[in-house]
Amino acid sequence: MIEELYQEIKSRKQVPKEGSYTNYLFDKGLDKILKKVGEEATEVVIAAKNDKAELIAEISDLTYHILVLLAEKEIALEEIREELGKREGKISKTKDRKEITDL
Numbered sequence: 001m002i003e004e005l006y007q008e009i010k011s012r013k014q015v016p017k018e019g020s021y022t023n024y025l026f027d028k029g030l031d032k033i034l035k036k037v038g039e040e041a042t043e044v045v046i047a048a049k050n051d052k053a054e055l056i057a058e059i060s061d062l063t064y065h066i067l068v069l070l071a072e073k074e075i076a077l078e079e080i081r082e083e084l085g086k087r088e089g090k091i092s093k094t095k096d097r098k099e100i101t102d103l
């Protein structure tokens with residue numbers, strides 16, 4: 001689903017659509033996108049202290065704006081997957097070391 005949304009966001013870059021909020025962000029440029037990411041991240045922090053539905057809504061807003069940032073910087077989701085994959089290796093190695101120390 002995130003992949004589909006990302007594809008839709010990227011397609012707005014290639015074929016702008018009238019009334020598209022994504023195109024509004026792309027037209028405003030990187031600084032505006034970064035401002036929105038900052039705002040939405042702050043709203044996640046505030047919502048985490050309130051109710052779950054509000055937190056889910058704010059995390060969804062942040063996710064969308066992060067995807068717009070990825071598209072703006074031409075970063076593929078695969079690159080994020082790869083980075084997380086590398087960490088997965090590191091995390092399990094760290095865990096293994098801890099288990100050895102714990103013996």
Ligand SMILES: N=c1c2ncn([C@@H]3O[C@H](COP(=O)(O)OP(=O)(O)OP(=O)(O)O)[C@@H](O)[C@H]3O)c2ncn1[C@@H]1O[C@H](COP(=O)(O)O)[C@@H](O)[C@H]1O
Pocket residue numbers: 005008009012017019020021022023036060061064
């Ligand atoms: N997932 C989203 C999505 N999440 C959040 N938003 C927009 O993000 C904005 C966040 O609200 P704010 O009050 O913070 O911002 P605002 O006052 O509207 O705008 P600013 O003046 O602050 O920039 C709202 O306008 C939301 O509509 C989104 N806009 C679009 N999408 C999806 O992106 C795809 C492409 O949408 P369009 O580009 O609009 O065609 C579609 O699948 C949409 O559902």
